[in-house]
Amino acid sequence: MKTMIYKAIxxxxxxxxxxxxxxxxxxxxxxxxYANEIxxxxxxxxxxxxxxxxxxxITKVNLENIPDFDILLAxxxxxxxxxxxxxxxxxxxxxxLFFNIANILKHKKPDAFLLENVKHLVNHDKGxxxxxxxxVLTEDLEYFIHTKxxxxxxxxxxxxxxxxxxxxxxxxxxxxxxxxxxxxVKIEEILEEPVEESYYLSHEYLEGLxxxxxxxxxxxxGFGYEVIPxxxxxxxxxxxxxxxxxxxxxxxxxxxxxxKEGDDIQLRNEExxxxxxxxxxxxxxxxxxxFKFPVSMTQSYKQLGNSVSVPVIKAIAKRMKFTLDxxxxxxxPRINGEEKKLLNLLEKMYxxxxxxxxxxxxxxxxxxxxxxxxxxxxxVNTLIKIMERYEISKIINKNQIKFHKKLVESPSRxxxxxxxxxxxxxxxxxxxxxxxxxxx
Ligand SMILES: C[S@@+](CC[C@H](N)C(=O)[O-])C[C@H]1O[C@@H](n2cnc3c(N)ncnc32)[C@H](O)[C@@H]1O
Numbered sequence: 027m028k029t030m031i032y033k034a035i036x037x038x039x040x041x042x043x044x045x046x047x048x049x050x051x052x053x054x055x056x057x058x059x060y061a062n063e064i065x066x067x068x069x070x071x072x073x074x075x076x077x078x079x080x081x082x083x084i085t086k087v088n089l090e091n092i093p094d095f096d097i098l099l100a101x102x103x104x105x106x107x108x109x110x111x112x113x114x115x116x117x118x119x120x121x122x123l124f125f126n127i128a129n130i131l132k133h134k135k136p137d138a139f140l141l142e143n144v145k146h147l148v149n150h151d152k153g154x155x156x157x158x159x160x161x162v163l164t165e166d167l168e169y170f171i172h173t174k175x176x177x178x179x180x181x182x183x184x185x186x187x188x189x190x191x192x193x194x195x196x197x198x199x200x201x202x203x204x205x206x207x208x209x210x211v212k213i214e215e216i217l218e219e220p221v222e223e224s225y226y227l228s229h230e231y232l233e234g235l236x237x238x239x240x241x242x243x244x245x246x247x248g249f250g251y252e253v254i255p256x257x258x259x260x261x262x263x264x265x266x267x268x269x270x271x272x273x274x275x276x277x278x279x280x281x282x283x284x285x286k287e288g289d290d291i292q293l294r295n296e297e298x299x300x301x302x303x304x305x306x307x308x309x310x311x312x313x314x315x316x317f318k319f320p321v322s323m324t325q326s327y328k329q330l331g332n333s334v335s336v337p338v339i340k341a342i343a344k345r346m347k348f349t350l351d352x353x354x355x356x357x358x359p360r361i362n363g364e365e366k367k368l369l370n371l372l373e374k375m376y377x378x379x380x381x382x383x384x385x386x387x388x389x390x391x392x393x394x395x396x397x398x399x400x401x402x403x404x405x406v407n408t409l410i411k412i413m414e415r416y417e418i419s420k421i422i423n424k425n426q427i428k429f430h431k432k433l434v435e436s437p438s439r440x441x442x443x444x445x446x447x448x449x450x451x452x453x454x455x456x457x458x459x460x461x462x463x464x465x466x
Contacts, residue, residue, distance in 0.1 A: 047339025180206030265331030
């Protein structure tokens with residue numbers, strides 16, 4: 027077992043939640059050589075806990091100022107979602123914050139990376155944004171990646187927070203994401219007691235929320251205020267909007283919580299409903315109570331809403347450490363004669379000029395192609411397996427993958443053609459082909 031100390035960099039570091047997870051997993055075997063964060067208040071919290079000030083704008087950083095390192099960490103902001111439409115390659119992602127990560131990977135070629143984002147990234151722009159990100163990482167930068175959505179509640183904290191994680195290695199190493207821990211956690215385990223009176227909603231504010239909810243419900247809409255039962259789990263912490271109101275808790279009624287004198291004294295609600303404290307939010311994200319927040323309460327909530335669930339990161343980091351310490355290269359199975367023939371056919375199929383942009387013409391092209399090549403249905407199944415193995419389907423988006431699945435299920439050539447027809451009947455599928463330009 028190697029005992030090297032891994033050098034890491036922490037991009038879009040926020041308050042350092044990802045860093046903390048890695049420190050807990052790697053212990054003294056990790057050294058942070060660089061961190062970057064644009065927000066001044068997040069930097070203050072980072073400095074109070076890790077001793078370094080990461081202040082800076084990643085779009086303005088000179089690559090030469092980043093020391094060499096082994097592991098890149100980045101919980102990049104949703105602004106990366108501006109990668110949309112027809113963009114595909116490395117040069118097309120310029121102007122997005124994801125480009126800055128990709129560019130550092132390109133020039134520094136670290137052994138491994140972990141990227142984190144909201145679950146919605148996977149479906150954004152019908153899955154194309156995520157596809158672009160994966161294409162850039164695998165095809166342009168030649169990394170081997172593993173992706174998975176994990177939920178904080180499966181890793182010992184009572185918060186329903188789903189996030190997408192992308193782990194990458196320079197080599198095709200074996201890697202497994204951590205399994206859920208199956209620990210039953212409840213919100214009451216992280217509540218502080220007692221909390222200051224100011225966390226209790228004022229009588230007036232609660233009445234306002236109730237009226238607002240009634241109006242929304244009458245229109246059939248949901249409205250984001252929610253009381254989490256003591257044996258329940260919190261909604262995902264978010265930094266804006268109704269973040270705090272979506273995670274109210276019912277505490278003891280405060281008999282002395284109103285006073286009759288003074289102008290700005292507020293009457294507290296009679297139900298004991300209160301917001302959670304920043305420390306409770308920190309616990310929901312798995313930060314230890316020793317973690318310092320030298321900033322205002324508003325900033326603390328914002329920073330925690332933006333941060334990560336530390337136990338999830340720690341669990342992933344442990345697996346990454348295991349892979350880096352014990353690297354096993356996954357071997358691609360050898361192809362036999364029949365598969366080779368089909369692979370050639372497939373290449374031909376993609377390069378044929380007569381494959382056209384519309385779904386209808388595509389069907390007839392595929393029919394002709396099958397006729398011309400005497401493709402039997404058993405071959406079609408092998409062909410799909412090859413496409414999957416060589417990740418040819420990687421360049422094909424969700425609808426087309428559905429199309430391939432349908433092919434596998436086709437018991438005969440006739441049904442296969444019928445399935446193809448059905449799948450390409452609706453405009454969404456035609457649009458997909460047009461946009462991807464694969465067959466033009
Ligand atoms: C989703 S948060 C990451 C939080 C972090 N993982 C944590 O544990 O606190 C994204 C962060 O990117 C920062 N950011 C946005 N644009 C940036 C830029 N141009 N340069 C550096 N940081 C930036 C934001 O201020 C925010 O803190």
